Amino acid sequence: xxxxxFSTKERILGAAEELFARHGFAGASLRELTATAKVxxxxxxxxxxxxxxxxxxxxxxxxxxxxxxxxxALQQVLAKPQPTLEDILSAFIHPALLLSLDKSxxxxxxxxxxRAYAEHNERLRKFLSENYGHVxxxxxxxxxxxxxxxxxxxxxxxxxxxxxxxxxxxADFGVIKRRAAMSEKIHRERAAEHLIRFxxxxxxxx
Amino acid sequence: xxxxxFSTKERILGAAEELFARHGFAGASLRELTATAKVxxxxxxxxxxxxxxxxxxxxxxxxxxxxxxxxxALQQVLAKPQPTLEDILSAFIHPALLLSLDKSxxxxxxxxxxRAYAEHNERLRKFLSENYGHVxxxxxxxxxxxxxxxxxxxxxxxxxxxxxxxxxxxADFGVIKRRAAMSEKIHRERAAEHLIRFxxxxxxxx
DNA sequence: ATATTATTCAAACGATCGTTTGGTTTCCCG
DNA sequence: CGGGAAACCAAACGATCGTTTGAATAATAT
Numbered sequence: 405x406x407x408x409x410f411s412t413k414e415r416i417l418g419a420a421e422e423l424f425a426r427h428g429f430a431g432a433s434l435r436e437l438t439a440t441a442k443v444x445x446x447x448x449x450x451x452x453x454x455x456x457x458x459x460x461x462x463x464x465x466x467x468x469x470x471x472x473x474x475x476x477a478l479q480q481v482l483a484k485p486q487p488t489l490e491d492i493l494s495a496f497i498h499p500a501l502l503l504s505l506d507k508s509x510x511x512x513x514x515x516x517x518x519r520a521y522a523e524h525n526e527r528l529r530k531f532l533s534e535n536y537g538h539v540x541x542x543x544x545x546x547x548x549x550x551x552x553x554x555x556x557x558x559x560x561x562x563x564x565x566x567x568x569x570x571x572x573x574x575a576d577f578g579v580i581k582r583r584a585a586m587s588e589k590i591h592r593e594r595a596a597e598h599l600i601r602f603x604x605x606x607x608x609x610x
Numbered sequence: 611x612x613x614x615x616f617s618t619k620e621r622i623l624g625a626a627e628e629l630f631a632r633h634g635f636a637g638a639s640l641r642e643l644t645a646t647a648k649v650x651x652x653x654x655x656x657x658x659x660x661x662x663x664x665x666x667x668x669x670x671x672x673x674x675x676x677x678x679x680x681x682x683a684l685q686q687v688l689a690k691p692q693p694t695l696e697d698i699l700s701a702f703i704h705p706a707l708l709l710s711l712d713k714s715x716x717x718x719x720x721x722x723x724x725r726a727y728a729e730h731n732e733r734l735r736k737f738l739s740e741n742y743g744h745v746x747x748x749x750x751x752x753x754x755x756x757x758x759x760x761x762x763x764x765x766x767x768x769x770x771x772x773x774x775x776x777x778x779x780x781a782d783f784g785v786i787k788r789r790a791a792m793s794e795k796i797h798r799e800r801a802a803e804h805l806i807r808f809x810x811x812x813x814x815x816x
Numbered sequence: 817a818t819a820t821t822a823t824t825c826a827a828a829c830g831a832t833c834g835t836t837t838g839g840t841t842t843c844c845c846g
Numbered sequence: 847c848g849g850g851a852a853a854c855c856a857a858a859c860g861a862t863c864g865t866t867t868g869a870a871t872a873a874t875a876t
Contacts, residue, residue, distance in 0.1 A: 412823080428729060430636055434864065444825050449865060451823090522728030522778070523634060565779060572728070573775035573812075594815045602808030609800045618853080640834065650855050655835060657853090823872070833862075842853070 413451050415441040418509065420462050425515035428523060429459055460531050463520070466503065466513045467532075471539045473499035478542060489550045489607060493600045496543055497570060501596045504574055505589055518575035521568040540567075551607060566603045573599055619657050621647040624715060626668050631721035634729060635665055666737050669726070672709065672719045673738075677745045679705035684748060695756045695813060699806045702749055703776060707802045710780055711795055724781035727774040746773075757813060772809045779805055 410418070419441035423432035434455060438445045452458040477495035481487045500517075503510040520528060544563055551559060573595065616624070625647035629638035640661060644651045658664040683701035687693045706723075709716040726734060750769055757765060779801065 426730065428634070428636070430634070431729070433862080435862085444823095445864095446825070446866080447823085455864060519728060522725065523637070524632070569775050569779035572778045573771060591815065595812055598808055598811040598815065601811070602804055605804040605807070606801055609797065609804070639832080641832085650853095651834095652836080652855070653853085661834060817876105819874100819876080821872100821874075823870105825868105825870075827867085827869105829864105829866070831863080831865100834860100836859070837857085838855105839857105840853105840855075842851105844849105844851085846847105846849090 412441075412443050412447055415443060416448060416451065416458070417462055417465060420458055421509055421512050421516055424459070424462060424519060425512045428519055429525065429528070430523075456527060459528060462513075462516065463532065464535070466510070467536055470499055470503055471536050473502070474539055475542065478546060482546060487546075487550075489547070489604045490600050492543065492546045492550065493603050493607075496567075497574075497596050497600055497603075500571070500574060501592060504592060514571070515575045518568075518572045521571055547607065554607075562607055566606055570599050570603060618647075618649050618653055621649060622654060622657065622664070623668055623671060626664055627715055627718050627722055630665070630668060630725060631718045634725055635731065635734070636729075662733060665734060668719075668722065669738065670741070672716070673742055676705055676709055677742050679708070680745055681748065684752060688752060693752075693756075695753070695810045696806050698749065698752045698756065699809050699813075702773075703780075703802050703806055703809075706777070706780060707798055710798060720777070721781045724774075724778045727777055753813065760813075768813055772812055776805050776809060 416437070419437050420432070423437050423440060426432070434448050435445060438447060441447075448455065448458055452461060474496055477499060478492065481491040481495045484491065500514065504514045505511070520532065540563065544559060547563065548554070548556070548559060554562070574592070622643070625643050626638070629643050629646060632638070640654050641651060644653060647653075654661065654664055658667060680702055683705060684698065687697040687701045690697065706720065710720045711717070726738065746769065750765060753769065754760070754762070754765060760768070780798070
């Protein structure tokens, strides 16, 4: 990720993704980050303005595409005659599954996503809400039709918890490396199916 | 938690639990912590030696009891003629559910537990592994009998991920407060059942 | 080739962190 | 009551953090 044929900005983004996944946002220092990226310490502030904004850009680089995939999948699901809760959840999870299987940092980014859920950083939540809140809003609306017995507050609470647990479960925080990439893909796909069923049960509960 | 009839050590532990849950271990500063506990800044180092050791003691205060409950429940399950995977998972989750329903900080501590999973702090992991690793080891042995097709490495990996997701899902990180305590208890119990089924499916997958 | 802009760099700044110090107060037992 | 241990407190220490500075270098355009 710090190969010389990447630009300074790209090397910083790559190192940031890696170190944010490993140490969290506050835990990753700009000194270790810039050393990993093989750039000068001041390069982060020069190219991104601040560490906070670097965090934003790490998310933007991946979330624009992930959100688009999720909304596409949701639109296809809602076009069906009788969409199920599992269909909607699949539209939410499957794009993240694809991202986690991506070879160039996608899996690392899913771990960063899980960090974002765990660290209840107010500033970051505001950024994500302002830029990608409409995605969760559309999914919440789709869920709401399937779950008329839940009021808005209760639904949002459940989506928040479930989305966090789903993301965490997909994030693969374990220390042990898996053996074969092929077996990993199969495992993740099956895990995603189980996650969908678990989340559907959690949403359907009275 | 900072009532004057609590001792200084207890006030510090209570404030630490609260602030660790809200801001994480690195994110909670001793200055805010001691201000919340209404004690002097130096009191933490006087009574606990260091911030790291304070983190340890926050866990020890709750985990001794939680681990004992889990091992008791596991022993009862293994005494049955045909224990199922769900039985073993229930022995792991149910004590945590009881803790999360505890009125005096138990729910807050479950959020701290979820933090511990998300922050991959090496020092903290070592402390937890040394002091409570035998609990996970006994559960892993019980799982292993039910899941002979999984080798040790794969089993530990799955337990790590699943335990993290379970803990996170139980941690109730959502901002929205629930309305009635009674409805919360019912909701959590049902959520625990769903979690058990989800985790069992994840463990049983090839 | 020269002027202008963009980028990189070593060094320092101010703020905040956990921790330590030395003195004061409080408590308790002989 | 008196004396020694325990507890508390304000203040300072050293380290590390994100950020800024101003000069040196590289790249680009006229």
